[in-house]
Amino acid sequence: MATPEPTSLPPTKGRSGAKDVARLAGVSTATVSRVLNRSQQVDPATRERVLEAAAKLRYVPHGAARTLRSHRSKMVGAIVPSFDYALYARTTSALQQRLDERGYALVLAEHHYELAAETRIAGQLVEHGVDAFVLVGLDHEQRLFSLLQDYGRPYVLTWGVDGAQRHPSIGFDNRAATLAVTRHLVGLGHRRIGLLSAPPEGNDRARARGEGLRAGLAEAGLTLDPRHIAYAPISLAAAEAAMQQLLAAPERPTAVVATNDVFAVGAMIACRKTGVRIPQDLSITGVDNTDLGATQTPGLTSVATPITEIGRAAADQLVARLEGLPCETFQAFPVELVHRGSTAPPPSE
Amino acid sequence: MATPEPTSLPPTKGRSGAKDVARLAGVSTATVSRVLNRSQQVDPATRERVLEAAAKLRYVPHGAARTLRSHRSKMVGAIVPSFDYALYARTTSALQQRLDERGYALVLAEHHYELAAETRIAGQLVEHGVDAFVLVGLDHEQRLFSLLQDYGRPYVLTWGVDGAQRHPSIGFDNRAATLAVTRHLVGLGHRRIGLLSAPPEGNDRARARGEGLRAGLAEAGLTLDPRHIAYAPISLAAAEAAMQQLLAAPERPTAVVATNDVFAVGAMIACRKTGVRIPQDLSITGVDNTDLGATQTPGLTSVATPITEIGRAAADQLVARLEGLPCETFQAFPVELVHRGSTAPPPSE
DNA sequence: TTGTAGGCGTTATCAA
């Protein structure tokens, strides 16, 4: 034994198994299993004895053994882009809570906006035997879809709706969100509207939200000036820097549509530092209606998205599919524009 | 078959096992195992063949089987109070990232500030076979500690330091955080300082932070007026309501120490709605130095806490203990006061 | 260096 001996995990030290419970209750392990798995085929009296014995021994079933034999781990895997900025936290929270109620545990990981990492992590989750998957967004590597296909277990894409209905999905119309704010801005009289967004590659939400802006502009016979587009990774600092570019652009836009509240608040910070007044000099809008945006001065006009509903619905759908119950595999929830003080008519020239 | 048939999970449908890899590589399953577990005892040529075969068959080991046999699941369980408000998100993120690098998956759950729920969930994590635990805070049910004792695996408490060193812990001095802000406020001339906090029961962080305020006041020969204390659950709305009480209190405080940034921002909102100017009429401070506080107008004076360091250190410690390597089981990181615009001398009477 | 064989703790299939 050369290595420091991996902390020799006591094989099953004091822990008692189904066998112990069976012995104490005077039944076989098969009966113990039946009782604990709520099978109806068991005499109330014996059930009682078994439960007593299990309680007395503080019996905790061995999940791995159960998984190995039954092919169900009672774990659901979720891979989200990031825990930061509370963008996905509320969805994850709702998901976890609902899964917990249904007796499932959540195995959670981040991919930091790298789809290759997402695929790799999905492989690990398969290895850990999760019964189902929750993914964020519609864009994923083909390899990931192949993996899911081979694995043959339920999965659901969230935060977007798959128009072609190729994959079960639960979300909302990201395009509609920015379309709504754009109409609002155009209605206020804005003609030069900029875009502050996450890089669109591999991020369907960012793409759809950008399209919403373009569509809204097109409705009014306007176009998106390429010089009025700035992409940045999702962080306040990066958004602030990107906004500085837009502020320095020729024919500076009178309004900026940010594809989420983090970008929008980063933009507000840039404006504060530059002395650009919101909304008198420039209007700014976000998406997701987070506390971060709502508590700014002035409050951020944003679009409320159904982030907790998505988490709950994802849990419900997956559990239903795992238990062979009927369910909706495609769900879209509405979004709603929330007016606050960050938008106003453009300054008169 | 009466019930809708639990989606008959294909036992091992197409999925290939170690046996398949062994056959294709022309070796035994033992050798496959050795190759995949980086045992040195294997001929480079055979190793190569095995890896090729594994890749060809897209072999993914069956975690449950491995766990059952090896008594190590390569999963770490973490239970945090809540995903909301990004208070614990950054710690969780750092934890997950570091665990992932080390080949461990994170099973994550919330207890919503209910310690009984925490104990229940810990039991589920035991059932799922996690190799180690990360808990937040020092306060936990005795039942939970018993459970951990029985389970006999590593665990670490975070976000606090266990002075008595009864349990491995990684955190910072919560008392010192509010002590620092209190000294700052006292130094500015404040004599009536209020407290806005989470209910202290079962929340050692809140208690320690409250004590920091009391200690800072005591240093200056001052005391905390009971009428200047307000407790609220952790949410912006609740904090706002609690702050309204403080604003309505007799001999209104000239400064309020909030035990975290969420409370502080909730307090700022209350002030805005009431026409109380910050910092001219009232100073406010937070703890945790979140983006939420930093982006307010004026910026929130707060205390930077080592939240990502905690996550990383927790992962490092647990992995080290699991692998029998040496490590620090008690770690304290420093905190740092961050001055922003929400604090100023009290108004002259 | 490699193969053989037994068992980890549970659930499922039978038969009783």
Added chain:
DNA sequence: TTGATAACGCCTACAA
């Protein structure tokens, strides 16, 4: 309704 028994897929002695 209950019990005996055989897997589940892998790891790890031990033997070769």
